[in-house]
Amino acid sequence: MPSSSTERAAPAPARAATAADKALEKLGLVRDIDLALHLPLRYEDETKVIAIAALHDGEVGQVEAVVSDSRIQFRPRRQLVVTLKDEHGDDLVLRFLHFYPSQQKTLAVGKRVRARGEARGGFFGLEMVHPSFKVVAPGTPLPSSLTPVYPSTVQLSQAVLRKAVAGGLARADLDEIVAPALLPPNLPTLREALRRLHEPAPGLDAEALEDRSHPAWQRLKFDELLAQQLSQLQAKREREAQRAPVFAAVRGGRHDALLRELPFRLTPAQRRVADEIARDLTRPVPMHRLLQGDVGSGKTVVAALAAGVAIDAGWQCALMAPTEILAEQHLKKLVGWLAPLGVTVAWLTGSRKGKARTKMMEQVASGEAALVVGTHAVIEEQVRFARLGLAIIDEQHRFGVTQRLALRAKLAESNASGQALEPHMLMMSATPIPRTLAMTLFADLDVSTIDELPPGRTPIETRLFADGKRDEVIARIRDEVGRGRQVYWVCPLVEASAALDLQNATETHQQLCEALPGRMIGLIHGRMPAAEKSAVMSLFSGGQIAVLVATTVIEVGVDVANASLMVVEHAERFGLSQLHQLRGRVGRGATASVCVLLYTGPLSDAAKARLKAMRETGDGFEISRRDLEIRGPGELLGARQSGAALLRFADPLTDEALLLEARRVAERLLETDAAAAERHIARWLGGRVHFLNA
Numbered sequence: 109m110p111s112s113s114t115e116r117a118a119p120a121p122a123r124a125a126t127a128a129d130k131a132l133e134k135l136g137l138v139r140d141i142d143l144a145l146h147l148p149l150r151y152e153d154e155t156k157v158i159a160i161a162a163l164h165d166g167e168v169g170q171v172e173a174v175v176s177d178s179r180i181q182f183r184p185r186r187q188l189v190v191t192l193k194d195e196h197g198d199d200l201v202l203r204f205l206h207f208y209p210s211q212q213k214t215l216a217v218g219k220r221v222r223a224r225g226e227a228r229g230g231f232f233g234l235e236m237v238h239p240s241f242k243v244v245a246p247g248t249p250l251p252s253s254l255t256p257v258y259p260s261t262v263q264l265s266q267a268v269l270r271k272a273v274a275g276g277l278a279r280a281d282l283d284e285i286v287a288p289a290l291l292p293p294n295l296p297t298l299r300e301a302l303r304r305l306h307e308p309a310p311g312l313d314a315e316a317l318e319d320r321s322h323p324a325w326q327r328l329k330f331d332e333l334l335a336q337q338l339s340q341l342q343a344k345r346e347r348e349a350q351r352a353p354v355f356a357a358v359r360g361g362r363h364d365a366l367l368r369e370l371p372f373r374l375t376p377a378q379r380r381v382a383d384e385i386a387r388d389l390t391r392p393v394p395m396h397r398l399l400q401g402d403v404g405s406g407k408t409v410v411a412a413l414a415a416g417v418a419i420d421a422g423w424q425c426a427l428m429a430p431t432e433i434l435a436e437q438h439l440k441k442l443v444g445w446l447a448p449l450g451v452t453v454a455w456l457t458g459s460r461k462g463k464a465r466t467k468m469m470e471q472v473a474s475g476e477a478a479l480v481v482g483t484h485a486v487i488e489e490q491v492r493f494a495r496l497g498l499a500i501i502d503e504q505h506r507f508g509v510t511q512r513l514a515l516r517a518k519l520a521e522s523n524a525s526g527q528a529l530e531p532h533m534l535m536m537s538a539t540p541i542p543r544t545l546a547m548t549l550f551a552d553l554d555v556s557t558i559d560e561l562p563p564g565r566t567p568i569e570t571r572l573f574a575d576g577k578r579d580e581v582i583a584r585i586r587d588e589v590g591r592g593r594q595v596y597w598v599c600p601l602v603e604a605s606a607a608l609d610l611q612n613a614t615e616t617h618q619q620l621c622e623a624l625p626g627r628m629i630g631l632i633h634g635r636m637p638a639a640e641k642s643a644v645m646s647l648f649s650g651g652q653i654a655v656l657v658a659t660t661v662i663e664v665g666v667d668v669a670n671a672s673l674m675v676v677e678h679a680e681r682f683g684l685s686q687l688h689q690l691r692g693r694v695g696r697g698a699t700a701s702v703c704v705l706l707y708t709g710p711l712s713d714a715a716k717a718r719l720k721a722m723r724e725t726g727d728g729f730e731i732s733r734r735d736l737e738i739r740g741p742g743e744l745l746g747a748r749q750s751g752a753a754l755l756r757f758a759d760p761l762t763d764e765a766l767l768l769e770a771r772r773v774a775e776r777l778l779e780t781d782a783a784a785a786e787r788h789i790a791r792w793l794g795g796r797v798h799f800l801n802a
């Protein structure tokens with residue numbers, strides 16, 4: 109063990125420099141401006157020293173004293189124990205459980221040391237474990253400002269990082285780019301703000317700096333949000349320069365017929381979003397719209413109406429869903445609505461092979477199939493469209509940028525001027541997020557929101573049960589089934605424990621078969637062949653299967669109106685939006701529905717917060733808000749692929765006011781000074797712009 113410490117203690121100077129550069133690069137710190145914008149996480153107050161006698165147990169303090177004893181102890185484990193004695197004769201023990209031999213030399217008897225750390229009551233009086241320390245000459249002045257502590261990695265010491273940041277700060281171009289008149293009032297310049305944050309003036313209180321409410325922080329957050337807004341608005345403008353097919357409205361066409369034939373009336377919200385979409389489709393600019401609406405709000409019919417517009421205009425529409433079951437649901441609905449109107453629908457999924465697939469592909473290529481529904485199989489290379497005009501993506505966050513790009517590439521036609529055409533795109537999401545947030549995350553998208561459910565739905569009652577109460581739950585199922593209703597029982601299935609999870613689902617299935625003799629109990633999971641899955645699903649939607657035990661394959665989009673009870677086993681293992689999606693599988697008809705969340709303790713804080721949110725609210729917007737609070741925006745909605753991933757300092761939830769300002773300024777700046785906009789984006793995002801705009 110000692111030999112390995114020796115090796116680490118004396119790295120060659122030249123190699124150290126390279127290693128530091130590499131470590132800096134890993135943190136994304138390449139340009140001077142990157143370094144200048146690398147802001148402290150917190151500060152240490154090294155501006156004062158106190159007498160050892162003034163240290164309090166549990167409090168952080170800095171002392172200056174002379175080493176009176178220094179030794180390596182071997183019990184209870186090997187450690188360096190250094191005793192300091194200050195001018196009043198009081199002792200303080202410094203204890204290092206990990207140390208280099210060089211540190212023992214540095215802390216030799218007689219050396220004057222400034223040590224800062226949390227004082228703890230030890231066996232021999234107060235001590236500090238792993239304090240930060242430095243050896244000083246007598247009379248060395250104390251720093252006059254707080255010492256910044258930067259986000260770092262193991263390979264990079266604070267000392268190296270501080271020096272690098274100070275260098276970057278001195279060299280970087282920090283001139284104001286945006287005219288002061290455009291900026292929100294009362295914010296310091298960027299240069300002032302950065303100085304303030306990297307080298308806080310004496311007497312500044314660390315708390316105001318650390319909670320990021322200080323005007324200097326506000327300025328940085330504003331600039332960051334501005335860069336993000338600019339970059340996304342720019343992407344939007346680029347898209348607006350592209351050309352898309354124009355779908356002229358056809359009176360008395362499929363769209364109108366569908367509207368007439370529907371067995372229900374659209375809700376005002378559905379009508380509004382359908383109009384927003386139809387308007388986009390008459391423009392020669394590719395639509396890029398997110399349709400968000402809570403589970404069960406009726407997005408599918410809105411998608412069908414959009415498809416009707418495209419088909420009326422003589423173009424093809426593709427609808428892509430993340431799972432085969434979901435795609436099949438769409439297929440059934442859409443065939444039911446559109447086939448009577450003379451629309452041929454093709455069906456493309458991974459499991460469809462051979463002749464059937466060849467035939468479908470021919471129909472797609474010839475244009476005979478006006479509507480193509482399926483999974484990822486829709487965007488496979490061999491699939492050729494005659495005239496793809498509209499692409500609809502359900503549960504868009506399950507698809508990546510590449511897949512969206514592939515869909516766009518399926519339209520290879522050119523317009524009269526020889527410019528390549530782009531298809532219109534409609535993305536659907538059942539995880540609605542507040543408007544402001546949608547604006548930040550998707551500033552390059554137009555957002556349509558269905559904010560009401562179809563009438564006649566009764567709210568779903570949500571109950572939590574410890575797993576020990578399983579029998580009560582089964583009794584409840586018996587009642588429900590006795591009344592002719594149907595039940596879902598969902599078990600978790602994660603890759604890491606797939607075999608065990610599957611066993612669990614199978615056992616639950618067995619248990620329910622025994623508890624409910626004479627009833628058909630179905631089992632469906634992701635590993636079953638597609639044909640088998642679809643057979644089980646049709647038995648369930650046909651009402652023959654009374655209870656469907658399922659792994660999360662039914663998570664999205666499945667629509668069986670007669671199902672009135674949803675049981676989720678191991679609810680603590682599911683994410684909040686996942687739980688909300690699952691709950692949304694019931695309550696689709698007029699019957700009062702119940703969602704039972706069975707949990708197995710002990711629960712983590714996050715799991716508790718999720719279950720509590722489920723019990724307290726049924727509103728998808730509120731659920732998304734809570735989800736954000738629990739997880740942070742980075743994880744939501746495939747946000748990693750969007751702008752939110754680039755927000756280091758600003759938080760779209762708490763910095764809403766700044767965000768709105770940034771949006772306003774971004775629009776003005778793009779109009780009045782495109783070059784300044786470019787410079788601002790480059791300053792903040794450097795080489796990462798492509799990532800943002802993908």
Ligand code: ADP
Pocket residue numbers: 372373374375378401402403404405406407408409538562563665667669696
């Ligand atoms: P989601 O938005 O979750 O995709 P769906 O499109 O699956 O919701 O719709 C849920 C159910 O509500 C479907 O059975 C659908 O036919 C029905 N529905 C949709 N719109 C209305 C409406 N305006 N009135 C009554 N029922 C509707």
Ligand code: MG
Pocket residue numbers: 407408502665
């Ligand atoms: Mg849906």
